[in-house]
Amino acid sequence: MYIESSQNKIIKQINSLKQKKYRDKTGLFIVEGERLISECSPVYVLAREDYAGDLSRYDRVYTVSSAVFDKISDTVSPQGILGVCSIPQNDINEFDCGENAFVVILERVADPGNLGTIIRTADAAGADAVILSEGCADPYNLKTIRSTMGSVFHLPVYRNANLRDFLKNTGIKTLAAHLKGTKSCYDTDMRGSIGIIIGNEANGLSDEISGLASELVKIPMPGRAESMNAAVAAGILIYEAVRQRMG
Numbered sequence: 001m002y003i004e005s006s007q008n009k010i011i012k013q014i015n016s017l018k019q020k021k022y023r024d025k026t027g028l029f030i031v032e033g034e035r036l037i038s039e040c041s042p043v044y045v046l047a048r049e050d051y052a053g054d055l056s057r058y059d060r061v062y063t064v065s066s067a068v069f070d071k072i073s074d075t076v077s078p079q080g081i082l083g084v085c086s087i088p089q090n091d092i093n094e095f096d097c098g099e100n101a102f103v104v105i106l107e108r109v110a111d112p113g114n115l116g117t118i119i120r121t122a123d124a125a126g127a128d129a130v131i132l133s134e135g136c137a138d139p140y141n142l143k144t145i146r147s148t149m150g151s152v153f154h155l156p157v158y159r160n161a162n163l164r165d166f167l168k169n170t171g172i173k174t175l176a177a178h179l180k181g182t183k184s185c186y187d188t189d190m191r192g193s194i195g196i197i198i199g200n201e202a203n204g205l206s207d208e209i210s211g212l213a214s215e216l217v218k219i220p221m222p223g224r225a226e227s228m229n230a231a232v233a234a235g236i237l238i239y240e241a242v243r244q245r246m247g
Helices: 009-016 020-026 034-038 066-072 112-124 142-148 163-169 207-212 230-246
Strands: 028-032 044-048 061-064 081-086 102-106 129-133 157-161 173-177 194-198 215-218
Touching: 009 020, 009 044, 009 066, 009 081, 020 028, 028 034, 028 142, 034 081, 044 066, 061 066, 102 112, 102 163, 102 230, 112 129, 112 142, 112 230, 129 163, 163 207, 173 207, 173 230, 194 230
Parallel strands: 044 061, 102 129, 102 194, 129 157, 173 194, 173 215
Antiparallel strands: 028 081, 044 081
């Protein structure tokens, strides 16, 4: 099928999926670029009319005029291919931490770039899951997906989790990054089953969630900055855990 009108229903759906409310309503999200699409199983694919890549592995392909494709693309230099995928329906109530679990828990991390970077870092570190509270950025936002570089497809991401219930019932040791922490992350035992908790960029962790953590830990900051970027803080804690767990 060849599409040359921006009023085509497929094009209208693509445009609607740029908004979270329609992603939630339809259970679909957009993936753009060859590398990211190769990581997932798209429901259908849109290819610009001059796209020269292999499309044989996709079940449903729509060819789109260059003018329409470039208008719906979210990137500065489109690669000419875009996919629509189903959002994984991961249920936090079915998550089994198991033995030697390693999870990353985020409370209201609002920036899509930070969220994507944390998911990518967690994937690189071999984490079992990333757990997101309500109020976190949408992991299926186009910016978040690009920041994950495909990692959002490699490990389960649990959205809109009730962190209060999870932390009360999980049974694993949870370490919260907090300015009131009394122990350095480098002096904290991160072996065994653990969860690393990171809070909102501007406000940090809520009193409720920090109060439910097994331990508050701090990242040494000998300089003059009062705080640290959420993704950087997460990366430091995640890789201190990796260092200890590989030792």
